[in-house]
Amino acid sequence: MKPVRTTARAMLGAIFVVSGVRIVLNPDSKVEAAKRVTDRVGPMLERVDPRLPSDARTLVRLKAGTDLIAGLLLATGRFTRPAAAVLAANLVPTTVAGHPFWTMSGPERAQHEGHFLKNLGLLGGLLLAAADTQGKPGIGYRTSHAVERSQRSMRRAVRTARREAKIARRSAAAARRLPG
CATH class of the missing domain: 1.20.5 (Single alpha-helices involved in coiled-coils or other helix-helix interfaces)
Structure with a gap:
């Protein structure tokens, strides 16, 4: 089972590594979509600590960097359970902000609904990886x-x-x- 786990983790982590690199290098491509979430989260962050970044561009870049690092950890088999949990937690706001198909109509709705469901599938895989004890007792x-x-x-x-x-x-x- 180890080769299957290793391959599956590498495949699952790869999408987050590639996406993380692209977004770290070009965060502006995701800022507009992220504002649906960051406009709500930003003021809360400022109340917690005014020194924390609260602008959408910085938060997008931080999230992408987190995805990149956690994706690498998952893909290489290091700290796989915490890495998968971090990726799962990060995927929820990304999915909600990036694919709000419920607000759309026509072919655009179908496209975003497909991406939303794909992300749900990724979330399921991440939850399995976060719970996987690799055959050892939890x-x-x-x-x-x-x-x-x-x-x-x-x-x-x-x-x-x-x-x-x-x-x-x-x-x-x-x-x-x-x-x-």
Whole structure:
């Protein structure tokens, strides 16, 4: 299964790497579409910290850089789960801002609806990659089983301690009965 995972991650990450490079080099091509989201997010960022960038061009470039880095990490098999989660989180505003087919009509609507559905498919793949433990137990499984092992170990220790205390009581009682 490892070759399939490796190939799938490389294929999934490639679209974000290529797109990220293109947009970092030419952010103006996406600024107008991004304004649907950045006009709402910008004021919130300014309230959080006035030093944070809030203009659409800078936010587009930052998002593209994040996609580029996370795409490279996913494609190369490094930090695959966090990289896939970051890409999935970034894909949601991109899809909503870039392909609002519900506001369109005619052939333009069909085109954007297709891109929207393609992005949903990518999102599904990213969610699978973010959840993929590569055949190893996930942290939830390992945690619950570690707790169960600890509880079994404690029960065993308590039984052993009781048994040893019982033996010690018998030994002490027998020692008291011996003529001394």
